[in-house]
Amino acid sequence: xxxxxxxxxxAPVLKQKALPVEAIDAGLQTLIxxxxxxxxxxxxxxxxxPQVGVxxxxxxxxxxxxxxxxxxxxxxxxxxxxxxxxxxxxxxxxSVPDYTAKVRRAERVIVRAVNREGKGYEVEGEGVLAxxxxxxxxxxxxxxxxxxxxxxxxxxxxxxxxxVQKAGK
Numbered sequence: 663x664x665x666x667x668x669x670x671x672x673a674p675v676l677k678q679k680a681l682p683v684e685a686i687d688a689g690l691q692t693l694i695x696x697x698x699x700x701x702x703x704x705x706x707x708x709x710x711x712p713q714v715g716v717x718x719x720x721x722x723x724x725x726x727x728x729x730x731x732x733x734x735x736x737x738x739x740x741x742x743x744x745x746x747x748x749x750x751x752x753x754x755x756x757s758v759p760d761y762t763a764k765v766r767r768a769e770r771v772i773v774r775a776v777n778r779e780g781k782g783y784e785v786e787g788e789g790v791l792a793x794x795x796x797x798x799x800x801x802x803x804x805x806x807x808x809x810x811x812x813x814x815x816x817x818x819x820x821x822x823x824x825x826v827q828k829a830g831k
Contacts, residue, residue: 710801721798
Protein backbone atom coordinates (compact mmCIF):
# COMPACT_ATOMS: atom_id res chain seq x y z
CA UNK A 663 0.00 0.00 0.00
CA UNK A 664 1.09 3.55 -0.67
CA UNK A 665 0.05 7.07 0.23
CA UNK A 666 -0.87 8.80 -3.01
CA UNK A 667 -0.47 12.46 -3.94
CA UNK A 668 -3.75 14.33 -3.44
CA UNK A 669 -4.47 16.67 -6.34
CA UNK A 670 -5.23 20.21 -5.29
CA UNK A 671 -7.39 22.91 -6.85
CA UNK A 672 -7.08 23.86 -9.75
CA ALA A 673 -5.83 20.48 -11.08
CA PRO A 674 -7.80 19.71 -14.30
CA VAL A 675 -8.66 16.13 -13.24
CA LEU A 676 -10.78 17.58 -10.43
CA LYS A 677 -13.11 19.27 -12.93
CA GLN A 678 -13.65 16.21 -15.18
CA LYS A 679 -16.54 13.78 -14.94
CA ALA A 680 -14.97 10.45 -13.96
CA LEU A 681 -15.36 7.37 -16.14
CA PRO A 682 -17.26 4.28 -14.94
CA VAL A 683 -15.23 1.42 -13.49
CA GLU A 684 -15.36 -1.38 -16.06
CA ALA A 685 -13.57 -4.18 -14.17
CA ILE A 686 -12.84 -5.00 -10.58
CA ASP A 687 -9.34 -6.38 -11.02
CA ALA A 688 -6.06 -6.46 -9.08
CA GLY A 689 -5.18 -2.94 -10.24
CA LEU A 690 -8.46 -1.57 -8.89
CA GLN A 691 -7.98 -3.44 -5.59
CA THR A 692 -4.53 -1.85 -5.21
CA LEU A 693 -5.99 1.58 -6.00
CA ILE A 694 -8.71 1.04 -3.36
CA UNK A 695 -6.12 0.06 -0.73
CA UNK A 696 -3.92 3.03 -1.63
CA UNK A 697 -6.89 5.41 -1.49
CA UNK A 698 -7.87 4.13 1.96
CA UNK A 699 -4.32 4.60 3.24
CA UNK A 700 -4.17 8.07 1.66
CA UNK A 701 -7.52 9.08 3.21
CA UNK A 702 -6.38 8.05 6.69
CA UNK A 703 -2.97 9.70 6.28
CA UNK A 704 -4.47 13.01 5.09
CA UNK A 705 -6.52 12.74 7.45
CA UNK A 706 -9.95 12.79 5.88
CA UNK A 707 -13.31 11.01 6.03
CA UNK A 708 -13.62 10.44 2.30
CA UNK A 709 -11.61 10.36 -0.89
CA UNK A 710 -12.59 10.06 -4.54
CA UNK A 711 -10.34 8.62 -7.25
CA PRO A 712 -10.09 11.93 -9.18
CA GLN A 713 -8.51 13.44 -6.05
CA VAL A 714 -5.55 11.10 -6.57
CA GLY A 715 -5.45 11.76 -10.32
CA VAL A 716 -7.49 8.75 -11.45
CA UNK A 717 -10.60 9.48 -13.52
CA UNK A 718 -12.70 6.54 -12.28
CA UNK A 719 -16.04 6.46 -10.48
CA UNK A 720 -14.61 5.18 -7.22
CA UNK A 721 -14.72 6.61 -3.70
CA UNK A 722 -13.95 5.53 -0.16
CA UNK A 723 -15.60 6.89 2.99
CA UNK A 724 -15.01 6.24 6.68
CA UNK A 725 -16.91 8.46 9.09
CA UNK A 726 -16.09 6.30 12.12
CA UNK A 727 -13.51 8.96 13.01
CA UNK A 728 -16.50 11.27 13.56
CA UNK A 729 -17.97 8.87 16.13
CA UNK A 730 -20.32 7.03 13.77
CA UNK A 731 -20.75 3.27 14.01
CA UNK A 732 -20.58 2.77 10.24
CA UNK A 733 -17.89 0.63 8.61
CA UNK A 734 -15.56 1.81 5.86
CA UNK A 735 -17.44 2.17 2.57
CA UNK A 736 -15.99 1.42 -0.87
CA UNK A 737 -18.25 2.85 -3.56
CA UNK A 738 -17.74 1.76 -7.16
CA UNK A 739 -19.94 3.49 -9.75
CA UNK A 740 -22.21 5.09 -7.11
CA UNK A 741 -25.54 6.67 -8.09
CA UNK A 742 -28.18 8.45 -6.06
CA UNK A 743 -31.45 6.59 -5.62
CA UNK A 744 -32.96 9.24 -3.34
CA UNK A 745 -32.16 12.73 -2.09
CA UNK A 746 -34.54 14.47 0.28
CA UNK A 747 -34.65 17.29 2.77
CA UNK A 748 -32.11 20.05 3.04
CA UNK A 749 -29.63 21.36 5.57
CA UNK A 750 -26.36 23.29 5.75
CA UNK A 751 -23.10 21.75 6.85
CA UNK A 752 -19.61 23.19 7.30
CA UNK A 753 -17.40 21.24 4.87
CA UNK A 754 -13.75 21.05 4.08
CA UNK A 755 -11.98 19.26 1.23
CA UNK A 756 -8.58 17.60 0.93
CA SER A 757 -8.28 19.07 -2.59
CA VAL A 758 -9.06 22.59 -1.36
CA PRO A 759 -6.84 22.76 1.75
CA ASP A 760 -7.26 25.35 4.48
CA TYR A 761 -10.76 26.28 3.35
CA THR A 762 -14.18 25.45 4.76
CA ALA A 763 -17.62 26.65 3.78
CA LYS A 764 -21.24 26.05 4.66
CA VAL A 765 -22.81 23.99 1.88
CA ARG A 766 -26.47 23.16 1.32
CA ARG A 767 -26.97 19.42 0.91
CA ALA A 768 -29.77 16.89 0.98
CA GLU A 769 -30.42 15.82 4.56
CA ARG A 770 -31.01 12.18 3.66
CA VAL A 771 -29.70 10.18 0.71
CA ILE A 772 -29.74 6.64 -0.57
CA VAL A 773 -26.86 5.62 -2.84
CA ARG A 774 -26.56 2.46 -4.91
CA ALA A 775 -23.03 1.24 -5.58
CA VAL A 776 -20.87 -1.84 -6.04
CA ASN A 777 -18.43 -2.92 -3.33
CA ARG A 778 -14.87 -4.12 -3.87
CA GLU A 779 -16.09 -7.74 -4.13
CA GLY A 780 -18.34 -6.78 -7.05
CA LYS A 781 -21.62 -6.99 -5.13
CA GLY A 782 -24.24 -4.29 -5.50
CA TYR A 783 -25.56 -2.64 -2.36
CA GLU A 784 -27.40 0.44 -1.13
CA VAL A 785 -26.35 2.74 1.68
CA GLU A 786 -28.68 5.19 3.37
CA GLY A 787 -27.11 8.24 4.92
CA GLU A 788 -28.21 11.12 7.09
CA GLY A 789 -26.15 13.90 8.63
CA VAL A 790 -22.38 13.47 8.24
CA LEU A 791 -22.74 10.30 6.12
CA ALA A 792 -25.18 12.05 3.75
CA UNK A 793 -22.72 14.94 3.39
CA UNK A 794 -19.76 12.62 2.77
CA UNK A 795 -21.66 10.61 0.14
CA UNK A 796 -22.74 13.77 -1.69
CA UNK A 797 -19.29 15.37 -1.41
CA UNK A 798 -17.46 12.34 -2.85
CA UNK A 799 -19.99 11.77 -5.64
CA UNK A 800 -19.63 15.47 -6.49
CA UNK A 801 -15.91 14.77 -7.03
CA UNK A 802 -16.85 11.96 -9.45
CA UNK A 803 -18.96 14.49 -11.37
CA UNK A 804 -16.19 17.12 -11.50
CA UNK A 805 -17.83 19.33 -8.87
CA UNK A 806 -15.74 20.86 -6.09
CA UNK A 807 -16.74 22.31 -2.74
CA UNK A 808 -16.19 25.81 -4.15
CA UNK A 809 -18.72 25.08 -6.91
CA UNK A 810 -21.38 24.68 -4.20
CA UNK A 811 -20.92 28.12 -2.61
CA UNK A 812 -22.39 31.45 -3.67
CA UNK A 813 -20.77 33.28 -6.61
CA UNK A 814 -19.62 36.05 -4.27
CA UNK A 815 -17.92 33.60 -1.88
CA UNK A 816 -16.42 31.73 -4.84
CA UNK A 817 -14.94 34.97 -6.22
CA UNK A 818 -13.53 35.78 -2.77
CA UNK A 819 -11.99 32.29 -2.60
CA UNK A 820 -10.42 32.62 -6.07
CA UNK A 821 -9.03 36.06 -5.25
CA UNK A 822 -7.50 34.73 -2.03
CA UNK A 823 -6.16 31.68 -3.88
CA UNK A 824 -4.48 33.84 -6.55
CA UNK A 825 -2.95 36.04 -3.83
CA VAL A 826 -1.53 32.99 -2.02
CA GLN A 827 -0.20 31.57 -5.31
CA LYS A 828 1.44 34.87 -6.19
CA ALA A 829 3.03 35.16 -2.74
CA GLY A 830 4.42 31.64 -3.02
CA LYS A 831 6.28 32.37 -6.27
